[in-house]
Ligand code: TMP
């Protein structure tokens with residue numbers, strides 16, 4: 143697959159066209175950012191670790207019947223994906239309380255959420271990714287009602303697949319962010335599922351093994367991503 147012009151450079155990935163107008167190349171870079179781009183750093187090997195991590199998760203989801211944009215790994219840092227028209231929303235599902243939920247509602251980190259909870263955020267660094275509700279989404283035209291329903295349905299289906307996978311590796315999938323888009327009228331999972339957009343804790347010690355290590359300057363960021371991957375059965379070169 144021939145890689146053509148760079149179409150878009152995000153904070154951690156770049157997107158390239160290919161000779162097929164329906165397909166894109168995603169390049170996972172070592173750039174790491176948090177707090178809406180206010181904190182940035184290069185972390186060696188993160189791109190290749192996240193590329194493989196994402197491929198593993200996307201394959202598992204596809205095998206369980208979840209439609210995703212993922213086609214195949216192309217190289218160390220590159221994957222081939224379908225070109226989606228992305229919806230400007232982030233779907234966050236939370237199994238345990240952490241991060242902004244704790245700050246917003248004053249609950250203790252680590253509280254189990256029964257049932258798991260769901261939030262929409264508007265994807266906008268300039269606005270700091272504000273939380274939005276379904277009425278905002280409808281009135282401001284960010285997605286249609288059927289798309290909102292489908293995003294929730296797919297997110298909860300994904301949340302039946304991933305937490306047991308992590309639990310079998312003695313890991314807690316605390317929360318994570320998903321992004322969806324449209325391909326020929328069908329809504330499917332896009333973007334990435336990696337420790338950059340998840341919280342993952344060791345089940346016994348509750349040690350943080352995700353991007354909170356970067357946000358909170360805890361060190362061993364990429365090593366922790368690899369540890370999570372290794373426990374899930376992913377082999378990194
Ligand atoms: P939060 O606690 O900061 O709202 O984040 C919840 C989860 O979603 C956490 O795993 C990080 C992820 N997330 C992103 O990766 N990017 C985002 O822009 C947002 C809002 C959340």
Ligand code: ASP
Nearest residue numbers: 153175176177178179353
């Ligand atoms: N991924 C989001 C951002 O870059 C949230 C975060 O990591 O703090 O702003």
